[in-house]
Amino acid sequence: MTTVLATVIIVVALLIAGYALVTALRGRAMGLPDLIGLGVLEALLVAQAVVGFVKLSGDGGPKHPATFIGYLLAVLVVPVAGAAWGLLERTRWGSAVLVVAGVAVAVMIVRMNQLWSGSA
Amino acid sequence: MPDPDTGVTGEPAAARPGGDRARTGTGTGPGRLLVAVYAVFALAAGARAGVQIGTKFSDAPLAYSLSAFAAAVYVVATVALARGGRTSFRVAVAACSVEMAGVVVIGTLSLVDRSAFPDATVWSGYGEGYGFVPLVLPMVGLRWLYRTARRARAEG
Numbered sequence: 001m002t003t004v005l006a007t008v009i010i011v012v013a014l015l016i017a018g019y020a021l022v023t024a025l026r027g028r029a030m031g032l033p034d035l036i037g038l039g040v041l042e043a044l045l046v047a048q049a050v051v052g053f054v055k056l057s058g059d060g061g062p063k064h065p066a067t068f069i070g071y072l073l074a075v076l077v078v079p080v081a082g083a084a085w086g087l088l089e090r091t092r093w094g095s096a097v098l099v100v101a102g103v104a105v106a107v108m109i110v111r112m113n114q115l116w117s118g119s120a
Numbered sequence: 121m122p123d124p125d126t127g128v129t130g131e132p133a134a135a136r137p138g139g140d141r142a143r144t145g146t147g148t149g150p151g152r153l154l155v156a157v158y159a160v161f162a163l164a165a166g167a168r169a170g171v172q173i174g175t176k177f178s179d180a181p182l183a184y185s186l187s188a189f190a191a192a193v194y195v196v197a198t199v200a201l202a203r204g205g206r207t208s209f210r211v212a213v214a215a216c217s218v219e220m221a222g223v224v225v226i227g228t229l230s231l232v233d234r235s236a237f238p239d240a241t242v243w244s245g246y247g248e249g250y251g252f253v254p255l256v257l258p259m260v261g262l263r264w265l266y267r268t269a270r271r272a273r274a275e276g
Contacts, residue, residue, distance in 0.1 A: 070167040070168075071167070077163065089148065
């Protein structure tokens with residue numbers, strides 16, 4: 001787990017959530033900026049999955065990596081599912097979906113950090 | 121009117137209160153948000169149960185079975201809420217009710233006998249590991265189902 005990459009992912013995820021929250025509060029549907037943000041987030045998560053597996057195959061990582069691998073893979077689904085579900089709703093509630101997706105990704109990365117460092 | 125910021129036509133939600141889309145079911149409008157939250161918990165609980173059962177089921181078979189049960193309830197609730205329609209509505213009510221009962225019963229049991237739950241389920245301690253969202257979620261879900269049912273009746 002690289003701290004820099006994890007931190008960048010958390011920041012991007014929270015930025016997406018924050019932007020989507022403002023959009024939702026303004027009563028608007030999600031748009032292109034949201035999709036670009038989610039695309040960047042997904043790319044970062046794929047990079048993290050690759051880095052994570054490389055590091056796991058080395059010496060690093062938690063003693064019981066099953067949960068960590070679960071998070072590593074499960075988190076990949078979130079931006080894609082969020083975008084698909086949010087696009088179906090062309091109202092403020094579609095934007096609200098992205099708030100959930102962004103926060104969920106951030107929380108999952110924090111959990112992965114804890115698992116990696118063994119503090120949880 | 122196209123939004124200069126987003127390049128899409130984002131109509132204010134207030135422009136269509138109880139419009140015909142709102143009648144289509146539990147998975148539209150605010151329901152989208154609810155389904156999204158349920159989906160996150162289906163994913164979280166499912167992944168957690170999968171890991172627990174796959175790697176150390178014999179450590180605490182009861183707790184891990186309950187973990188899997190919780191995951192199944194979230195999956196059923198997510199799908200039923202997302203689908204809408206009459207049968208799905210009943211399934212959603214049942215799933216949210218079971219979920220409500222589950223979080224209260226498992227939450228209480230996990231506090232009474234912590235050793236029986238060495239590795240928390242999503243419902244342990246009334247969902248304290250998940251910011252107590254598991255406790256609030258079924259209440260919101262049942263309230264939403266009640267509202268959509270009443271609206272559907274009012275609109276015939």
